[in-house]
Amino acid sequence: MIRIKRRALSALLLAALLVGGTCAYAARFALSGGRWASSYVNQAVYSGGKIAVGEITDRNGVVLASPAKNGIAFADDEKLRLACLHVTGDAAGNIGTGALAAFKSRLIGYDIANGVYARGGYGDTVALTVDARLQKAAYDALAGRRGCIIVSNYETGDIACAVSVPTFDPVSPPERAELDARYEGVYINRAISSAYVPGSVFKLVTSAAAIENIGDIYSRVFECGGSVDIGGDTVTCTQPHGSLTFEDALAVSCNVTFARLSLELGADTLARYADKFGFTGTVSIDGIKTAKGGFRKGEEGSPELAWSGVGQYDDTVCPAAMLRLVSAVAAGGSAPQFRLVSRSALSRLFPPAAERLLEADTARQLALMMNYNVSRTYGASNFPGLELYAKSGTAEVGGGRQPHAWFTGYITNDGCPLAFTAVVENGGSGASVAGAAVNAVLQEALRVY
Ligand SMILES: [Zn+2]
Structure with missing residues (x-):
């Protein structure tokens, strides 16, 4: 009788461990699934080490970055690229607070039910709250001086513009920026x-x-x-x-x-x-x-x-x-x-x-x-x-x-x-x-x- 009781107890304990473990995994999956899917181990979403799916736009649909054959294509307008560098991010991922790095799991179209490529292999569009025209106006207003301008809508909390200088053109990033005084702190969005x-x-x-x-x-x-x-x-x-x-x-x-x-x-x-x-x-x-x-x-x-x-x-x-x-x-x-x-x-x-x-x-x-x-x-x-x-x-x-x-x-x-x-x-x-x-x-x- 005691032995049966003991066996029943250990079976119960095992079952509890299984349920507990499954719950813990499910919770971690829900919390971290996007990060796992966009991990560098998952090469399907990368091309040459660069994330290659998903589009980043401003609040009006102006494309700031989009997937291209060899990685990422940035906006055609050079001033817009310079003005938006810190909110969009760079291809190498040096700007950790840029959308390319910070919103990686959304860009690859990850969702918990479908996994990655929810929309036929192209990832998802991440529409930012910033306005491309205000980004350019703020970039012009700083006129090459170091600093930042950040503007928000105080009714909605939407960041309407966030520009940080120094900046660089993500199409032709500087080599060894960390050794070049002109680029001091360039990977930092000074506003944030x-x-x-x-x-x-x-x-x-x-x-x-x-x-x-x-x-x-x-x-x-x-x-x-x-x-x-x-x-x-x-x-x-x-x-x-x-x-x-x-x-x-x-x-x-x-x-x-x-x-x-x-x-x-x-x-x-x-x-x-x-x-x-x-x-x-x-x-x-x-x-x-x-x-x-x-x-x-x-x-x-x-x-x-x-x-x-x-x-x-x-x-x-x-x-x-x-x-x-x-x-x-x-x-x-x-x-x-x-x-x-x-x-x-x-x-x-x-x-x-x-x-x-x-x-x-x-x-x-x-x-x-x-x-x-x-x-x-x-x-x-x-x-x-x-x-x-x-x-x-x-x-x-x-x-x-x-x-x-x-x-x-x-x-x-x-x-x-x-x-x-x-x-x-x-x-x-x-x-x-x-x-x-x-x-x-x-x-x-x-x-x-
Ligand atoms: Zn006084």
């Missing part, structure tokens, strides 16, 4: 995979913290004599700003005022907001992870803490993370999930939940201030026809080099719910240099988007 010193665009974070934590912030008057001594260091402004309201302090980007606010808020509060806004973490854009930035807490009362709230010290921010914050301001506090792959009509009916970054009231206050920045400082006439909300940054990078120029914000023009972040490395003034680049892209958006 890098983090820069933010400079004054970080004042949006300090402002949000001040709005929510300093009760009388709007009734205060700040005095700026052009510099302030903090713990043996001097925080300076470009000029003495005199008496300022909080709104004025952001509009003229007064370092003295924001240094004082940073000390008052304290390191823990500033760090909490940098975390909450996603600057120190990553977000996934259709599986592509954005770069983490950093925020180091300076000691209470220290010049480091003062500088950290001004966007200097050890602060770094990924352009896509900054884009997400201004998207949230534009959308009343919640940031929609970013997308690089166009969604089907069905899935558009059920968009993924937006994530709340800001209280609705804080978003509204920041919006008013960002609009005031434009009328008071950047000059509405420099952005004709745009209903613009923005913040500039001129981020000191040391080493005798020109600062990085940042410009971030959004517009509310009818049919153009677009947010943007632009960085021109060592470009100088944020408002005039990065602002002009953004203006060129948005003018094109008003025409075509």
Whole structure:
């Protein structure tokens, strides 16, 4: 009797193992089937080591890459190839965040029921959310300068353009780019995979913290004599700003005022907001992870803490993370999930939940201030026809080099719910240099988007 019991038990155990194993395999198959199918072991989908099926288009069906006899054919238009390199990817797969690498399993037409070649051997079309015309406008606007421009629709989360420079023509990739200074970081999409010193665009974070934590912030008057001594260091402004309201302090980007606010808020509060806004973490854009930035807490009362709230010290921010914050301001506090792959009509009916970054009231206050920045400082006439909300940054990078120029914000023009972040490395003034680049892209958006 005992023996039978024992046998029954071990048979049961074996059966349980079998069921468990099958379930585990099925789960892994469902999760990783696409990756297995597009593995280099599966030579059917490769030609000469390059993926040879599937087509990549922009949001309007403009073909960016398609299968060809010897691997991949890229767009005929050279400027489009240069502008789209980082979203499309290269044949060798060096650009890991490009669609050719990142969306490989979709390109080969993999689906869980049919396996690969679901559509007769040609793979699937991956329609990206980017607009070829905005890609070219952003490429022109950067004019060969290093940096990036990323634009998104803050209602849908669709990335409308993402251009990174330096770039190269995927038809004739540079040999040994890693040894050539002209191509420094060329395999990186700077908009998604890098983090820069933010400079004054970080004042949006300090402002949000001040709005929510300093009760009388709007009734205060700040005095700026052009510099302030903090713990043996001097925080300076470009000029003495005199008496300022909080709104004025952001509009003229007064370092003295924001240094004082940073000390008052304290390191823990500033760090909490940098975390909450996603600057120190990553977000996934259709599986592509954005770069983490950093925020180091300076000691209470220290010049480091003062500088950290001004966007200097050890602060770094990924352009896509900054884009997400201004998207949230534009959308009343919640940031929609970013997308690089166009969604089907069905899935558009059920968009993924937006994530709340800001209280609705804080978003509204920041919006008013960002609009005031434009009328008071950047000059509405420099952005004709745009209903613009923005913040500039001129981020000191040391080493005798020109600062990085940042410009971030959004517009509310009818049919153009677009947010943007632009960085021109060592470009100088944020408002005039990065602002002009953004203006060129948005003018094109008003025409075509
Ligand atoms: Zn000042």
